[in-house]
Amino acid sequence: MDTITIIGILVLAAFAIPVAIVMQKQNREKKKLVEMLAQLGQEYQINITEHEAWRNKLIGLDPKSGKAILIIKGADGNDVNIVDLHKFTKCEVEKFAIASETDSSLQAVSQVRIRFTPREKAQKDNHFILFNEESDHTLGVELRIGNDWVEKFSKILKTGLKAA
Numbered sequence: 001m002d003t004i005t006i007i008g009i010l011v012l013a014a015f016a017i018p019v020a021i022v023m024q025k026q027n028r029e030k031k032k033l034v035e036m037l038a039q040l041g042q043e044y045q046i047n048i049t050e051h052e053a054w055r056n057k058l059i060g061l062d063p064k065s066g067k068a069i070l071i072i073k074g075a076d077g078n079d080v081n082i083v084d085l086h087k088f089t090k091c092e093v094e095k096f097a098i099a100s101e102t103d104s105s106l107q108a109v110s111q112v113r114i115r116f117t118p119r120e121k122a123q124k125d126n127h128f129i130l131f132n133e134e135s136d137h138t139l140g141v142e143l144r145i146g147n148d149w150v151e152k153f154s155k156i157l158k159t160g161l162k163a164a
């Protein structure tokens with residue numbers, strides 16, 4: 001082999017190996033979240049049949065019991081939020097933005113969440129926080145995930161409204 005080919009292979013390996021390591025680590029973390037989801041499902045008597053994992057979060061749905069779950073894995077433990085969709089009338093994606101200090105026409109997204117509006121006026125809204133700039137730093141797929149899951153949750157909410 002000539003020198004240019006060897007250098008090319010080394011440069012390619014220098015980029016490919018770290019990417020492969022990061023992807024493997026992310027897959028391991030997602031697998032741990034899915035295992036935790038199964039364990040929590042047994043603990044709370046729910047059967048999560050649909051779920052999606054990204055970064056340190058996992059969102060899931062048990063369509064039979066009408067319960068939704070959001071798990072946020074943190075350094076100091078896991079934050080588990082379970083919502084009984086039958087207790088809510090609607091859900092929607094909320095996006096909060098902060099105007100730039102230098103140019104007021106520019107806005108940075110500070111939070112993306114799914115808001116659940118309760119049937120009972122005395123009850124508070126419940127939220128699944130999908131993105132928070134303080135802990136997540138960069139906005140990625142959270143808006144798409146929020147819109148996809150609002151659609152899934154809304155189907156359950158509509159069937160719950162017909163039954164009520």
